[in-house]
Amino acid sequence: MAAALARLGKVYAQRVRGELDELTQVAAGLESEADVRPSLEQLHQHLHRIAGAGGTLGFKTLSQAARALEIEANGWLSQDVVALDVAQRRRFADAVATLVDHLSQCETAPTQAVAQAPSARTTAFGHGGKVAVWLVEDEIPLGEHLVHLLGQFGYEPRLYTRFDAVAAAVRDQCPDCLVMDPHSTAEDLGAVEALMTSPSFQALNCPVIFVSANGDFPSRMRAARLGVDGFMLKPLDIPRLVDRIGRILEERHADPYRVLVVDDDRDLAEHLRLVLSADGMDVDVLSEPEQVIEAVATFHPELVLMDMHMPDYSGPELATVIRHHDDLLGLPIVYLSAEQDRAKQIQALRSGADDFLTKPISDTELVAAVRVRAARFRQLANLMTKDSLTGLLKHARIKESIVRELARAQRTGHPLAVAMLDIDRFKQVNDRYGHAVGDRVIMALAHLLKQRLRKSDGIGRYGGEEFVVILPDCDLQMAQNVLEDIRARFEVLPFLHDGHEFRCTLSAGIASTGEHPEADDGQLLIAADQALYAAKHGGRNQIQVSPVL
Template identity: 30%
Template sequence: MRILVIEDDELTAQALTTILTAHHYAVEVAKDGKSGLALLDSFEYDLLILDVGLPDLNGIEVCRQVRSAAPTPDKPHTPQLPILLLTAYQSPHDRALGLDAGADDYVVKPFDEEELVARIRALLRRASSTGAPMLEWGDLELNPSSCEVSYGSTPLILTPKEYGLLELFLRNSRRVFSCGNILEHLWAYDAPGEEAVRTHIKGLRQKLKAVGAPADFIETVYGIGYRLKPLSNAALLTSTIPTSVEQEVRSKLGAVWTSYKERINEQIAIIERVACESDWTLQASATRQAHTLAGALGTFGFTEGSQIARNIEQILAGCPLKPRALTQLQELLATLRRVIDVPASSSAPICPEVTPAIANLATVQLPSILVISQDRDFLDALESEFLLWNYQCTIATTAKAVIKICQNDAPSLVLLDLDCFDSIATSMALLTSLQQCCSTIPTIVLTSHNELTERLEVSRHGGRLLLQKTTPIPQVLEAVSQVLQRALPTPSKILVVDDDIALLDALTVLLSPWGLKVYTLNDPHRFWETLETVSPDVLVLDLEFPDFKGIELCQVVRNDLHWHHLPVVILTAHSESETISQVFAAGADDFVSKPIVGAELVARILNRLERVRLVRQILDTDPLTGVMNRQKSTQELEAFLRSSDRSHQSVAIAVIDVDHLRSVNAQYGHAAGDAVLRQFGHLLQQSFCSEDIVARWGGEEFVIGMYGVTREDGVQRLMQVLERLNQQALTTENGEIVHVSFSAGVAQYPEDGKDLKTLYRTADLALRQAKRLREETHSQHTISSILPAESDVVLKS
């Protein structure tokens, strides 16, 4: 756990650092309030210890600024950061000032070490998902007081960082932590790289496994980070984890309601001061609180409470309030108190009925890897690394088993050890079989040799990436990750803007099970910077904020050249036709009435995402051939080059021209030429795997991007396409058979160019050479590449 101490007295700061470090906390010290606020803006902490008597900016003012700050996507919990005040003042008034400014607790100087540490533990416990002094997860127990850890009855001996890592997970048992999050929580200024986190995770898993814990006790969430593996129903003592998504969502909503019930009561208390004490200065605030309650209560299942709050809002809107209205207001408040004290029992559906296409759009599957090898040492090393990456791994040792697995449950990626079989011919035959039965599955090949002939054989038989068998296992998994990132879908991002924090947490619970990445913002003044930081796929806006309206934010989005296409969904507690007309007039795509019904909101957002997918498909795809267009492929190719720099892999860029297309147009008509291009584009899509880039750049010109492929391998792959083209005839719309050929040029990154423009020119130059050679030799089709020494490598068929 990471603690920031803001203390100007060097001796006190050193004493605090010594005490807290001894209890396995990571400590950073700031000497004044301004420096402390700067650190809070830059890093995430679990607790703030704050001296009151600071120079320039005193501790009370620092506390106020922390509490008034809006959450950001990378530091969403800063406004709720637990704050412990250190004060030399002992009067009740001085302590009250600190607590009113937002502090959670205080300790009077000179402090007692035991009391200080106990209060810190209490604050961290209150802020975490567990309130128990002893942290438990199944058979694992961690005692923060004695820093002792045991699994069952067996004690665990951990390093300080392993202890801190385990405590972090136990205090936030439902949260997923990225490597960056863990670094911020457990290290101070001298934080190491993310590899250090993986090393500590690996060591901790091994120690847990040694005392009987499951190997995946600490679970990897693909593409996100790490968390404690959810307990089975039998392992829970006080409650059960629901098996269905709907039950789980209801359970989480209940937990959110419990955490915010005190705040709800405070909102009702403000309204009661107007109704019972006739405090008219609070009437505007009370109206706002009633409006917020009307939207939030129904979301948590209190449908009647939501209606009562709406009636209260209507009464408070009148000015001045007559005695009869005050009486009615008091009666409604008493009823509202009774309603929210009874557990919610909403039967409204949470999970919508959606089409399979839309459901698949929101679901991100964990990748499965098929490993083909008989090397036991290699498999053991690979298995331990797979735990860090959370890949579903299947091992096959025979060709027959491989084909059966691919046909029954196709993996996301195949990892083939060429030494698995007695002869290279057997391995090549298996590669060919994989290409025939599941050509879209990328295959990474590991080999003990480094000859060009073997590389060419792998390329000819469908291998997509070739690595040396001596490559360290972590680098092999990095290569697997990069290939999968290009082949698998990424979660859609939703930005929800509402000033009701309880409602934001509820919406996060409702939307997250659908594979959506939810970002929330409760301060509309930070809307624009958050929008540009998050870059969401769908924007959800509340209709009303204290200073301006959601409609105005919607209009700002529609008036911006970059964001005008962004889908906007408005949340509104008003369903009058006039309000709805204003919503659509402002440019919103849809609206959802408060109180929010989970199923309706999810369905509307998923429908918006489906529309986004269709629009992007239209914008990114060449309408004639169905492959990528020039604009989209340029973005993807640039990404290839950046990834190549990080992983030191080559990239092959091919430029292809369909030969004699003008003759086809002249003889059969342009409709026939279009049919030829359409079928040729389909052939290219079939011939290259999903992570390769296939694009039409105009006319009869196509561009191919192949990651992890050399110039020679690229030429061989195009030769395979030529062979397939020779084996099938293209037909016009009238059924007439047309025989076509193509010429191509290939360039390699970074040898033939450091940027896409240069690579294209090099490949285009090779293409022109290939065309000249075809004319000179009367060959049907040629493929050419230019080596750095400017000598030609030309293959003819």
Template identity: 25%
Template structure:
């Protein structure tokens, strides 16, 4: 199902002209460097003014001095001004010493000296023409006013696409500021992925047949390399047997064309180490596991563009936000930035990031405090957090680890280092969540995960006045099938139903196991009438499929209960109404859909005689 859903998506703004192609010599990093230099005189002035107020007894001004100096210490070397960064760090260190013992004149003089050296470094960075600006500011000049306004309330995301469209996820390379979604994402199917198997007996690959990919086998590495030299298109991934490990040069040539995995009949640690040494990204033991292989292909080889890694960045320095966004957004990441953590919980629920990048020092709090508070929310306790800071103190890094930090990047850092850390942490977190959130039998969301996600979707629908329908589905007489043909037959029927449901719902919908039902389906942007028609169409299709998969044919049907979200209703109440409708469908004999009407609590039939092609909610045909 994962591979079947692979899509190539492109971003379009409805009614807008295509963006002009960038100039060949455009360099956003160079533009940011020029912007950094242009702001240096203003920051130099702000440091001097705030220090004069701090020396006069204003603790808030001292906080501003540290904040500005800390920012410059991290971004100075990043923008090729190491002297500015070094002197800014001296200012921060001297200030901290003076604040610990403000009565000592020597420590105050050390701040004055460090500040003068910083001003000299700024003048040198700006050139001789800026030397006249280095004079200390008048003591009568008030310090700049901090700009710590609360974040604006979230704006409603763009309406989700009709059922004929595949995804609402942003395209990689997108940078989003604050809350709110970007333009719609269109989708079109991509070609089937190709997997090469080298040096593996064909009978061992029979478990791969259900996966929708093209499988091509080769007797040895020479045959695979000859195919590449003959112009055959490189595969999405290559699976090699352990007997091939004795030829590292040939493996390296093959690995240069596609990601590599190892098949080991034993799956021993020695084989796995040898595979890692040869450059294999993972190892499959004994019978190749379809779910693990599908996950590896999706994550590492042919990822969906719509499933680009989502990065949420919190930093109160706009230039640094722009820098990180530019370094990440062109490399398969979707970046959303916040300058303040006030609306972090809402942003997490709306954006659902794979990793959080967090500055250690923010204006009104520290990143350590934000991380500690965030870990108290069960839903985000496992979100990977990476700190970005110019602070090199080991004690601070140790405290961050104690708060649940996953990684630490010290400013300045290389672009490749940032990308590698973010990708590694995000992929690892995504895999962990997938295994925790997924039902091992059917591959859909587990019941608890579905419940959590439903709460988020209900909250979003209530905030923005959107429609949402919940359907609970149960195959009829599943227990009788298990008694007659064994538990395995019942499990196969459940997997078949999960597969058909997964093929026919949008990626913006939620599909999982249900409490009190086999499956639960949340249809976003969908009112009760359209949802009823969707399920009735699916039920008719399912009857034919289930009749072929199970005997006797009397078992080939399912009961469903439908409830459309009411204004002010929460997720548990919506689930309870859908469950009552499902129970009514069972009592009525099964193999039917009943709906809890929006105006009353009675259950009625779920679909009119004719299925509409389009609706005011934007939802189209299921098929």
């Protein structure tokens, strides 16, 4: 990215040099003009843009000099009548002419700090992906038991009995997650620090979960100082461990934040795109503001970053246009502008924007500001669409997905299967062990579904202990095989409560477009529900299919 930013700086320097030559001529004409307001307004507009873009692109001294002249011009323009004597006009014109000298100084020694992309590695994490989980446990029977159970959730577990063996393995391999008991091997505690503080291990950026029989404060503080991502106590609750692994990996491997940059200054917009993209964000640039609604509809940004002053449209005007659409009321809009008048900033925010960032802005500050605001929007969006306990789609959203996938199946002629799943005798689990334990059972099934199904499949919590699964491009036999695998894996999962171990089972019903070619989305779901009813009344812990209509 550094090379790209350097090339962009050269392009900007060439362009702004021509702009400064034009401004010098306009400023020189002030001496002979009877009415200087039009020329002064033109100068003010260009100085404002150079002050903001120049500083962000690394031309610090140019930005500062242009800012001082902009403030002076703004003071004159704020008067009802602009009355400048010959000395003031000449001095201002000379100051504009010297801006090119500041440009030359900046070209020699640019001051912009270059943001660096965080280290990352390719992973198969996601629905149906093989996630490598390494375990460090010297009690071999326990370790093998954990390997078996983690395998039921679709992970690829590997057991180690010594930390030095892990240190050797990570030289050319990397797990998606490392789970270890820091007291489990015959090695001293220094082996843990040696492993986790080694440059080779830190470069992997691998999440680590400690499991220990000792949960006192010093042990937890030691884990925190080593940067451990999770700390769990033995005896280990496997569904809870799986939940922790899943949440950590989902956060680390989430889709990139989508940011729409709206700015008529193409050089500045490209700089913003490079900086934000280097941090892993997905950035689209719009230099034609009148197309903002179309761009939002196709790109689906999680944040709009726009200039407040553009030639034909202002930021507040564009923000108002966006807010006219009900489905865009919650979309974050952040101004990035050289406007430093606090009263004008506040007035602009009243037009529907959420925040104001002032140019020039460092790369580091820009990335941090955008990331935290986009993350907040995603969190709120997830609260609206996803179940808070499982992270799966809510009732209404999964029904919308059925409508969408059924329309696609009918259009392409590909099969579609819909299944309803229900945890057997779940009320007894809640009554006997409490709702907190019941929630862990629900979360375990949710994680099992996410691990064993494809990323293209839809999964939703329909209500309580009931789930809906949408399987595009999947005929009835394929759906039966997939759900039978999930059923078999779920029934062997152990759940713990006060030292007591118990297990649960599930029942499921399937309906497909092959057997119900004329069914609409509601009828397909009803057919799956009827098949689930048959599974319950047929003895539970089984998969039933809806008969041909």
